[in-house]
């Protein structure tokens with residue numbers, strides 16, 4: 041059975057591990073505080089180990105700490121790294137070249153994955169890219185891990201910052217949009233929890249409509265907008281308030297931040 045080690049047992053690692061079949065992978069975990077990690081290990085059907093033990097025993101080492109912490113963690117663990125271990129980083133802002141430099145081994149197999157928080161319900165939309173030293177077996181195992189918590193898209197590394205913005209961070213923006221619609225519902229007299237459920241269902245179905253129909257989103261906007269009707273009044277108001285430009289600016293700010301996170 042392949043051994044997968046996770047370093048940093050926070051929101052993302054917890055969500056990913058919870059989605060994995062324990063009969064398929066042996067899971068080792070290492071956090072910052074060992075007693076906390078031991079409790080998490082019980083909940084996640086994993087083994088709590090030291091960082092040294094994790095690196096020496098694991099086939100795949102998933103780096104799931106914050107990007108600001110990752111350089112220190114990777115520098116520390118590099119003393120135990122051998123070329124049969126594959127590093128898998130889910131950190132924003134650190135490229136394969138950055139990770140190679142930190143690992144201090146020229147031929148280290150390294151994979152970058154950008155998942156999102158919807159991994160918690162098995163519905164992440166993740167991107168993956170690898171360097172030239174990754175074996176087919178390690179690449180397939182990594183794809184399997186992230187397919188267990190959603191879909192996986194192979195993309196060029198140059199597009200990672202963009203993907204991180206439109207799929208990694210965008211759940212936050214979508215939650216904001218849902219909350220704004222629900223809050224407007226409250227303004228007009230609906231209870232917040234009911235309004236939030238109504239909006240979330242509508243957003244879910246609208247996304248499904250785009251995926252299932254294959255129609256262009258703008259042609260769907262036109263389908264909803266009756267001449268002289270209610271919807272077009274809202275569509276015009278959104279555009280008068282720069283809805284599209286505002287969203288694009290937010291994505292551009294996110295892309296720029298990802299590129300300059302180090």
Ligand SMILES: NC(=O)C1=CN([C@@H]2O[C@H](COP(=O)(O)OP(=O)(O)OC[C@H]3O[C@@H](n4cnc5c(N)ncnc54)[C@H](OP(=O)(O)O)[C@@H]3O)[C@@H](O)[C@H]2O)C=CC1
Nearest residue numbers: 048049050051052071072104105106107131132155156157
């Ligand atoms: N959150 C998201 O939506 C997404 C996050 N990511 C990426 O995933 C990574 C993890 O993010 P997320 O799960 O949100 O962050 P969290 O803060 O929830 O998890 C990070 C974990 O790392 C632990 N940690 C800190 N220092 C060390 C150390 N030296 N050794 C071992 N563990 C340590 C922290 O412990 P403690 O809390 O005790 O300090 C914490 O449990 C980041 O690199 C982020 O860029 C990618 C896509 C989406």
Ligand SMILES: O=C(O)[C@@H]1CCC=N1
Nearest residue numbers: 131132156204208209
């Ligand atoms: O905010 C962040 O840095 C991470 C990366 C993608 C989503 N959250």
